[in-house]
Amino acid sequence: MTTADYLIKGASLPDGTKADISIANGLIASVGSGFKGDALTVIDAKDCVVLPGLVDLHTHLREPGREDAETVLSGSSAGVKGGFTAVSAMANTSPVADTAGVVEQVYRLGQEAGLLDVFPIGAVTQGLRGEALSEIGAMADSVARVRVFSDDGNCVSDPLVMRRALEYIKKFGGVIAQHAQDPRMTMGSQMNEGEISARLGLKGWPAVAEEAIIARDVLLADHVKSRLHICHLTTAGGVEIIRWAKARGIDVTAEVTPHHLLLTDDLASSYDPVYKVNPPLRTEADVHALREALADGTIDIVATDHAPHPTESKECEWQEAAFGMLGLETALSIVQKTMVDTGLLNWIQVAERMSIAPARIGGYENHGQPLIVGSVANLVVINPSQKWTVDRDLVLSKSSNTPYHGHELPGVITHTFFKGKAIFSNGTVSSNGGK
Amino acid sequence: MKHLLSIADLNKSEAISILDTATELARVSDGAVKKLPTLRGRTIVNLFAEDSTRTRISFEAAAKRLSADVINFSAKGSSLSKGESLKDTAMTLQAMGADAVVIRHPASGAAQRLADSEWMSGSVVNAGDGTHEHPSQALLDAFTIRKHLGMGGSDLAGLSIAIVGDILHSRVARSNVLLLSMLGAKVTLVAPPTLLPVGIQNWPVTVSYDFDAVIPHVDVVMMLRVQQERMSDLFFPNAREYSRYFGLNGERMASMKSGAIVMHPGPMNRGLEISAEVADSARSVITEQVTNGVSVRMAILYVLLAGGALEVGSN
């Protein structure tokens, strides 16, 4: 008879069955009602759902370069508070993550923080300039084992560069995550181009600038038989193209952010830059199409595009402000609100889209594992019947640019287990982390 | 009413009341009275983060005729050109005790940011924000139209007005579309398709690409300034072609209705969107727009500032 580190009692598994889950030695030791023995910590989870730890394929941790906005440590804290056990650090840092040296540094910082796994994403091109390929192979072979490459923030707009990148990553089974934005069509763009931008006199970011790149890239991926991932899809038209590409058997996956599942471009009417994000908030019809696509699997995953910015980058005129909003700490609640509470997804599908599929796309082996004996105990416990109110002054991110300040959201995360340890527990991050 | 940020802040009766107030103020200041004590002791700051001599002078004259103290805070040579944030500027103005800030700014929404923030407590008057709105210009345009063609009514019902040119980048057009249609006028936008915003299907206007077809049917032709740099952004091939289709020259003017007037918010590009012959013709009310600007801005400052805070009460 063994002693478990934790016993999660009476929780619902994603499929709705009730089970006790015990955790020992970093692994799930038992699942079901058969646990006999002692546990050091017993957690009463009778109103809660247990999911595999969430995996974010699109996170900006800002370190190195903008440690005033976020660090690997503060972003990790925000992540575990939001139920994540793995995040993918985007390459647009300073210096850019375009060499083995930088990705190894970010990876090591993640390990030192020890709150969750930080998987660096490598830049596709040197300096994100879209011209010459970065040292993709060296990053793949480094200790960080980079598999996802992206110039996020910038689009790999040159079709030849994109083709070569897609071809090159086949060597080690990588994937190019494209930020789909035609740069010429969006010079100086501030928000979705449409009725609201016409009224507000803000330069429009047309849907076609996103859709044209998606269409080109699925054709390229088909031609070279490589793997393409489309970042933060925002338009109904983009959904149609992905649906078409998947029907043709093209190896493409797509993500949607929580904010694009909820917020719309009319929020720009306040000129409050907390709603300024790239790609921009779109229309009600787009939100509807994105939710449907996430429900039917056309869109594979939810990714946060967590984009911290210091106060001065948002406390200014709209056109001067930085693009981006926080996402890690609210992602699961927004997904519950927009997808679960509306009946579009069940918890099995939430686990698929927020943990299993992103882990598969990123090649993160210890994540998104089934809740069975022997799996790595990366878990999140959420009470879907409780509500909480977002307070930008209480976020664990170093920045406070959440668009949900003052919103009451469903779903309180009570625990996040990383490698068998309750790193986040009832509102606090364990002592080897923290702000 | 505390701020004037957009014509959308006004309902029809408030807009008419500003025009009526301007009418009385014009009568008072056309007569013997040059200076009124109405805003004595009030401080109005002209915060011009973008050059606009004519608008600044107009607001300054309006404030001074009402005896307000005026502080000019312009882009050149001030902290604004040294990268000071809008927030810091606003907090400085608050510390100086500004009762109102008249703001001209290259960023759309800057006036609203100032008004909605907790950086300062005074009234905010939008004197042109980016490509968003320029409500005082629309009010002076409506005032000028009413004076010439108003047929004694308080609104502009029954009038047809064409706004011609770069609608996409024009704050004057956005404010005028809202105001002139609210006052009952039928508004037609005339522009090359490249210079019309996407997303205007629900605007209370009709759209035409054919100036010649529109011009004989309207009472007012309002020309907008076209900036030369639009050519490099591919909005039209060159100035000559723009003028040929959308410029107002003597020949086009000849097909206007009798009594119809020509307006322009200035500054004009003579030879591009308007010919000298038209600008200096009897139909042109362009210099009168400038004169009326002072009365209308006096009325705006009066409406925003003369009344006290309501909590003081009338007893």
Added chain:
Amino acid sequence: MSVALSAQDITRALTRISHEILEKNQGSTNIVLLGIPTRGAHIATRISSIIASIEGTEVPTGTLDITLFRDDLRMRPPRAIMPTKIPTSGIEGKDVILVDDVLFSGRTIRAALDALGEIGRPRTVQLAALVDRGHRELPIKADFIGKNLPTSKNQSVKVFLSEIDGRDEVTIEEEAE
């Protein structure tokens, strides 16, 4: 509420004021009547026609809106500006009779004197009021009064005129808290 002046009382008072104006100014030749909108303007018009019926000549009559000259603007919600119409004869060297409905604190009249000062330099400025209810806050006194109405400060005096209110009457009401 109590009625302080009936329609008949008002007519009698205005007739008497008209006679007093003529008497004091030795006729109507140098007089200009300026009513303070809204009700003062109507009273000025009535006095003007009474004088015309007595003297057989028209007296130049206009209106003087004093809103822009008030010193209590900040204590009230914004008010609409009423028309100012100075007769073509002007006021320079004239005997200007200001006409108002109720004389109370005197602040309206102070503002009117300021407004007049911007327009020109009359020979004299005189004041006619239908009702004087006391409680002056400034050293101002009427030359011609229809009726002195002793009131307390929490009462309000209301003047109704047939031109705009459908009847002639002056009432005193206790003000609601």
